[in-house]
Amino acid sequence: MSSARVLTGITTTGTPHLGNYVGAIRPGIADSHDETKESFFFLADYHALIKCQDPAQVHQSTLEIAATWLALGLDIDRAIFYRQSDIPEIPELTWVLNCSAAKGLMNRAHAYKAAVQANEENGDDPDFGVTMGLFSYPVLMAADILMFSASDIPVGRDQVQHVEMARDIAQRFNHNFEELFVLPKAVVDDSVAVLQGLDGRKMSKSYNNTIPLFDSEKRLRKAVNQIRTNLLEPGEPKDPDDSVVFQVWSAFADEAATADMRRAFEAGIAWGEAKKQLFELINAELAGPRDEYARLMADPSHIESVLQRGAERARVHSSALMGKVRAAVGIRPLA
Ligand code: TRP
DSSP states (O other), rough: OOOEOOOOOEEESSOOOOOHIIIIIIIHHHHHHHTTEEEEEEEEHHHHHHHHHHHHHHHHHHHHHHHHHHTTTOOTTTTTTGGGGTTHHHHHHHHHHTTTTTTTHHHHHHHHHHHHHHHTTOOOOOOTTTOOHHHHHHHHHHHHHHTTTTTTTHHHHOGGGHHHHHHHHHHHHHTTTOOOOOEEEOOOOOOOOOBBTTTBBBOOGGGTTOOSSSSOHHHHHHHHHOOOOOOOTTSSOGGGGGGGHHHHHHHHHHHHHHHHHHHHTTOOOHHHHHHHHHHHHHHHHHHHHHHHHHHHTHHHHHHHHHHHHHHHHHHHHHHHHEEEEEEEESOOOOO
C-alpha cells in the first residue's frame, strides 16, 4: 500500500491569524512530520487573483504566508512546499480540464452561486462582477490536486464541494481518455477547532475579529484582552462552554490543562485572570516562532530559494504527468 498523499493550498490574500494557525497551519505542519504521509503544501497565488486585484497585497501575502509556515517548523525536507505560479503545468492542466469539465457542474459551485444570489437580491444583472476566474475556480483547484495525484485533501467545510468537483472532473477524464488521475477525497478533521473570534463568531478576516499570529507580544496581549466576555464578577461561576476565552484556551492547552481551566471557570475565575493565563499560554507557543518569523521576513531571498527548491521537486511530478495528459488528449509530436 502506498502512503496517503496529502495536498493543500493556501490562498495568498491575507496575513495569517490565530484561526488559520489552529485550523490549517498547525495540522499541516504536523502532517509534514508524519512518516506515514507524503505532503504537498503550496501558496495558491493564482487563486489569489480571483479575490484580489491589488498586486502589492498578493505579493506581500505570499511572503507572509511562506514565512509563517517556515517559522512554525514546516519540514521542508519531507514536505514539498512550493508556489502554484512556479508550476507552469498547473495552468496547462487547468485548460485541458476546462475542456472536459461540465459547465453545469460549475453552475452549482457555492462561491459562484452566492455571487449570483447577491446580485439578484440587489436587483443587479446575475453575472454582475462575476469573472471567468471566479466561475472556473474549481477547475483550477482540480488541476492543483490532480496534478500531484493527491489522495487526501485536508480542507475546511467550505471547500469540500470543490474537492468533490475535482473528483468528478478526474472521473470524467479517466473515463473519456485514460486512467491518469487519482480520485481525491476531502478530509475534514472534526478534532481541529474552528476558532472563534473576538466577538464569538468564527475567526475571520472578513469579520474583523481576528487575533494576530505574529504581531508583537503587546498586540497579542491586547487582542486577548479584547475577547468579548459577560459581566459576571470574580467569584461568580462562569460557563466554559459559552466562552470564547475557554474555547481558545482549549485549542492551545493539553487535556489536563483544559480540565483545570474548566474547573477554574466553575469556581468563578475572574475574566482578567483567565485572559492573563490565556495570553501566557498562547505566547509560550508562539514566542520562539515569532522571532524566527521576523528573521525570515527580513530575508526574502532565503524564502525565495526555499520556494524554488520546492518548485523543482514538485515539477518532477507535474512535468511527468502533464506529458501523459497531453499524449492522452492527442497533443504529441507528429513523428
Ligand atoms: N481554494 C482553497 C481555499 O480558498 C485554497 C486552495 C487552492 C486549495 N487550491 C487548493 C485547497 C487545492 C486544497 C487543495 O481555501
